[in-house]
Amino acid sequence: MEPEEMEQLLQKILQDFRNTSSLHSGLNYDQIKSRLMPFTLDEPGGIDAVVKAIDAYLDTSVNTGHPGFLRAFWGPSEPASIVASLLTDVRNTTMHSFAVAPSATIIETEMIKAISDLAGFPGHGIFTTGGSNSNEMGFLCAREDALPGSSVNGLSGQNLRAFSSVEAHYSVDAAANMIGIGTDALIRIPCIDGKMDPQALNEAIIQEKQNGNLPFIILSTAGTTVRGSFDDLNAISEIAQKHGIWHHVDAAWGGAALFSNKHRNLLNGIEKADSFAFDAHKMIGSSMVCSAFLVHDESILSRTMSHTNRGDYLFDDPNKELSLGRISPQCGRRADALKLWFSWLEQGKKGLGERVNSCIDASKHLAHLVEEHPQLILVSFSFSNVCIRFTPHSNETIEQGNQRVRKVRNYLEDHAKCMVLDSILDNQLVIRFTASHPNVDKAATEEFLSNLIEANEKISL
Amino acid sequence: MEPEEMEQLLQKILQDFRNTSSLHSGLNYDQIKSRLMPFTLDEPGGIDAVVKAIDAYLDTSVNTGHPGFLRAFWGPSEPASIVASLLTDVRNTTMHSFAVAPSATIIETEMIKAISDLAGFPGHGIFTTGGSNSNEMGFLCAREDALPGSSVNGLSGQNLRAFSSVEAHYSVDAAANMIGIGTDALIRIPCIDGKMDPQALNEAIIQEKQNGNLPFIILSTAGTTVRGSFDDLNAISEIAQKHGIWHHVDAAWGGAALFSNKHRNLLNGIEKADSFAFDAHKMIGSSMVCSAFLVHDESILSRTMSHTNRGDYLFDDPNKELSLGRISPQCGRRADALKLWFSWLEQGKKGLGERVNSCIDASKHLAHLVEEHPQLILVSFSFSNVCIRFTPHSNETIEQGNQRVRKVRNYLEDHAKCMVLDSILDNQLVIRFTASHPNVDKAATEEFLSNLIEANEKISL
Structure with a gap:
């Protein structure tokens, strides 16, 4: 690969950074695997093989910069970091x-x-x-x-x-x-x-x-x-x-x-x-x-x-x-x-601190909305972690409440609305929301909340 | 940092990949440190601070893609890897x-x-x-x-x-x-x-x-x-x-x-x-x-x-x-x-294998030249590792031979001819040469050999 060709490929990848792509492909293991093939070659596949691999990876990997990526403690790389x-x-x-x-x-x-x-x-x-x-x-x-x-x-x-x-x-x-x-x-x-x-x-x-x-x-x-x-x-x-x-x-x-x-x-x-x-x-x-x-x-x-x-x-x-x-x-x-x-050089301690404040503010906003909402229970809120459970239906057991959490989580992921974790807390399953990147702002928390309510209403138990 | 600004910075870095730069800066710890300053800022330094940091890093880090980078088992990143x-x-x-x-x-x-x-x-x-x-x-x-x-x-x-x-x-x-x-x-x-x-x-x-x-x-x-x-x-x-x-x-x-x-x-x-x-x-x-x-x-x-x-x-x-x-x-x-x-996709098993063959061929070429040279002793050659000692002067002790190896190594590094390690082998210091990237080809081994002889003649013991 010549340096000029390499730069073209880097440009191709960077376009993805600028564009808003979907949260995930929705494809299963076998579908992704066949999209990514081949994994090795005896004979050189040249630059064409690499171009295909880039396309396949972009199509099948999770877009961690999406405002609905709420599963984890990280998000997209800072540009300075790239x-x-x-x-x-x-x-x-x-x-x-x-x-x-x-x-x-x-x-x-x-x-x-x-x-x-x-x-x-x-x-x-x-x-x-x-x-x-x-x-x-x-x-x-x-x-x-x-x-x-x-x-x-x-x-x-x-x-x-x-x-x-x-x-x-x-x-x-x-x-x-x-x-x-x-x-x-x-x-x-x-x-x-x-x-x-x-x-x-x-x-x-x-x-x-x-x-x-x-x-x-x-x-x-x-x-x-x-x-x-x-x-x-x-x-x-x-x-x-x-x-x-x-x-x-x-x-x-x-x-x-x-x-x-x-x-x-x-x-x-x-x-x-x-x-x-x-x-x-x-x-x-x-x-x-x-x-x-x-x-x-x-x-x-x-x-x-x-x-x-x-x-x-x-x-x-x-x-x-x-x-x-x-x-x-x-x-x-x-x-x-x-x-x-x-x-640190680019944003200063001040800028990095504001990044932290803004994540916590977004979570605080969500925690407040959850507290107010009749269908939701705020189980805990600390730092940028918000743990949520659904208000039980009449006669709903804890086990049924757990199933509701799991089903909602899967519904949200299957419909590419958002990716969020469920976790065990005090022996009950909760939805765990975290804000850890700037795309998860107050608007994203409102979007998340409305998705959560929609899912809670649509799932059948 | 906007995506467009980020791309400009990436372009700037890639220019270095295309250009042949010197092996190392020759600067000492304190000089490099002051060239790199500042390390942190309370207030944002913006993109200008990052531009300066890129320049400073390129000026003061070792160019592992230089044919004289022989210290280690790696070299520049493959373009496909970048x-x-x-x-x-x-x-x-x-x-x-x-x-x-x-x-x-x-x-x-x-x-x-x-x-x-x-x-x-x-x-x-x-x-x-x-x-x-x-x-x-x-x-x-x-x-x-x-x-x-x-x-x-x-x-x-x-x-x-x-x-x-x-x-x-x-x-x-x-x-x-x-x-x-x-x-x-x-x-x-x-x-x-x-x-x-x-x-x-x-x-x-x-x-x-x-x-x-x-x-x-x-x-x-x-x-x-x-x-x-x-x-x-x-x-x-x-x-x-x-x-x-x-x-x-x-x-x-x-x-x-x-x-x-x-x-x-x-x-x-x-x-x-x-x-x-x-x-x-x-x-x-x-x-x-x-x-x-x-x-x-x-x-x-x-x-x-x-x-x-x-x-x-x-x-x-x-x-x-x-x-x-x-x-x-x-x-x-x-x-x-x-x-x-x-x-692997780009070069195939075949291409990666040829890369390995070419490294070993270069080392074999050097080993042969060392064997033929009256000032040098081939201590060992296996895979791409060539271990070399200097033919002792009359009455030279093992300790003096060790000092010669160390002085030659330092001379080569100080004059930015090449960076190579010395190592202990059977209780004696040897020069350890390895070929591990394509820039270290047969021509590079000949250049290395002539530098080695020059250093051996120029150092004073």
């Missing part, structure tokens, strides 16, 4: 050593400092491969903190115990699995209104100590997956300090509030934590993936990543202390920090 | 559920099958966040295989033991660290001519069993980092089967030979392994990152990733069995498989 991503691809490098990524290393280091500044952290950390990986990094640092040398010696039969709320993201289970303690070593603490109950947490830690186990990490959540709740970071830090346990905050979703003067208080106390996770690819709009792990103690990261001593020669001389590969679980890694840098 | 990456950014989604990534899920599944077909594998696996992560996945599956239920119950005090050669990549240590057994639980087996010694491996396994430890994984390397050696996969599979141990092959580098009819035999026996890692972002030219983990037994992945049951509602209904989040350690994840698909 620009940064192309720059990363064109100057294709990996983040492991300063020698091959000099400017990208500096940009990542400065972005870590900039996020840290917002949170009252000293400025240490690393970009990771996503929120799950950032939480895993918290677990790894906590493990090394509780059992110094365990990166080298292993767990040595110690029964470590981790604590998070029952509403924490499943990446907490992933971390417990991967670091070798197993998911059963994760104690799930009950919540009060979606927030981890500090007293129950304290009691669980005491109980585990009495059982001869070793509590080593509390993971708080700032912005839970379903409700968008924020744990009380001050109260939990106090408990962590009292017991001498690592406190990690999963702020992958709620960390966006760091940019907003209006909502920064949701994260009060984060400065007392030992580490936290933040995803710029959620409400901030960086394209997938742009995730950071921030840590208070600079030395713990290099201790935790001590295996990198085996790769010493890769990390270059004389600047090897500058090579981010020394504190990363990855060797090959994309220069993701550029995406956040470009958005 | 196109795929933009498409991924424009239709920004994550791979966790079929609902939000229907076509990307099918493409990833089919790419896994296509790579598997080349290796004689049945077609199961997942794209990961890089070669290190792919090797870690091998360790995780092996752990679950040796200790069924350990994903849930943890290591429970079992002393697991892993085995790799002394020349295996440091990601093996990373995996041992992260999964909880510690880097000391990794037994490094000596090599003969860069290949793991099967007899020594067999004896080490017996010894560890006698010590009461539990051998659970052998990691072979297909394309070592320094020499490019391929372990004898048939011999090692036999040992693994005899002892009932998981056999994982790190083919992150050498897996590219799967595409070449001429060099496929390097990977003979890979079909007998339990799992392997393959990076398309190395010799195949996908932009960072495009890495796959392939596994023989379909059921082991879901057992190993059993923590995902906690995230059940994310994985959509009715297609939840199709959601790749169920078998991935990540939740948010980019649609990396598109990059390999587009390159």
Whole structure:
């Protein structure tokens, strides 16, 4: 492919970014599969094969920029992020050593400092491969903190115990699995209104100590997956300090509030934590993936990543202390920090904060409309998460109410009105709405509400 | 930023792809840092700030497409890969559920099958966040295989033991660290001519069993980092089967030979392994990152990733069995498989194989020239890796020879002639040359050789 041909293809793709396309194709697995064929060829298919593949992908993938895309914590990429991503691809490098990524290393280091500044952290950390990986990094640092040398010696039969709320993201289970303690070593603490109950947490830690186990990490959540709740970071830090346990905050979703003067208080106390996770690819709009792990103690990261001593020669001389590969679980890694840098430069902290405010305002507007509506019940509203259930018909059981939620959700998706998740909350299925991109504004919430009512009336139970 | 402005910026970046720019800026840390400033702004800097940032990044980052970029296993992104990456950014989604990534899920599944077909594998696996992560996945599956239920119950005090050669990549240590057994639980087996010694491996396994430890994984390397050696996969599979141990092959580098009819035999026996890692972002030219983990037994992945049951509602209904989040350690994840698909469609297996052949031919040409040259010693040549030392001056010690290698390397980099790594091999420093992108052709090897001789003559010791 010649550079000119490549540019034509890029233009073709960008047209899609400008046009309003439908939310999804409505095609099923087999239909999409045959539309996408072939997947491989022995003989070269040339540029024609790529053109067909672009068309097929655009026709069959979900348009995450559609105002009806409400399933998830992300939406379309910020234009600045798309620009940064192309720059990363064109100057294709990996983040492991300063020698091959000099400017990208500096940009990542400065972005870590900039996020840290917002949170009252000293400025240490690393970009990771996503929120799950950032939480895993918290677990790894906590493990090394509780059992110094365990990166080298292993767990040595110690029964470590981790604590998070029952509403924490499943990446907490992933971390417990991967670091070798197993998911059963994760104690799930009950919540009060979606927030981890500090007293129950304290009691669980005491109980585990009495059982001869070793509590080593509390993971708080700032912005839970379903409700968008924020744990009380001050109260939990106090408990962590009292017991001498690592406190990690999963702020992958709620960390966006760091940019907003209006909502920064949701994260009060984060400065007392030992580490936290933040995803710029959620409400901030960086394209997938742009995730950071921030840590208070600079030395713990290099201790935790001590295996990198085996790769010493890769990390270059004389600047090897500058090579981010020394504190990363990855060797090959994309220069993701550029995406956040470009958005920040363009929009400023002010602009990114307004983006956050506007998402929360839209959700607040919806929450208000739901409260007023006789067919709907507002189950919860926090951050930009709005959880909704339908007012039960007479004699309707909880199970029938659950079926109604599922049917409405499917109706909305099947008719390409919107894509929204249902989730279990207090043993009942709810519709979970989130606003996470600018296309989901107040008008979009009104459209969503009217679709919801239409679906509730049209479905047959 | 308006779509039109975004397109202008993308055009600006693409000009760099067409132009030949210098290998690196020659600027130091502080100079680059001040060139890149500012890193953040409170007030919006608008599009002008982004334009300046693009210029600064292009001026200060390494041009990996330069024929003198010889430090690493990758180079510039394939044009088809750049196109795929933009498409991924424009239709920004994550791979966790079929609902939000229907076509990307099918493409990833089919790419896994296509790579598997080349290796004689049945077609199961997942794209990961890089070669290190792919090797870690091998360790995780092996752990679950040796200790069924350990994903849930943890290591429970079992002393697991892993085995790799002394020349295996440091990601093996990373995996041992992260999964909880510690880097000391990794037994490094000596090599003969860069290949793991099967007899020594067999004896080490017996010894560890006698010590009461539990051998659970052998990691072979297909394309070592320094020499490019391929372990004898048939011999090692036999040992693994005899002892009932998981056999994982790190083919992150050498897996590219799967595409070449001429060099496929390097990977003979890979079909007998339990799992392997393959990076398309190395010799195949996908932009960072495009890495796959392939596994023989379909059921082991879901057992190993059993923590995902906690995230059940994310994985959509009715297609939840199709959601790749169920078998991935990540939740948010980019649609990396598109990059390999587009390159494969355009160039065919034939074209990608020729790319591999041409890299190996260039290295072979260099190896031949080195052998003939009185000032140089060919220490090793395998795959596309050529390791070189200088013919010692009279009375020159090994230490002085090492200093010469380091000084030559620095001279070449400081004068922007080329960037090449030095590495330790048999306790001596060598220059490690690799050809991994089409710009490193026979002419580039001749240029490299003449630079090497010039540097050797000009440096003062």
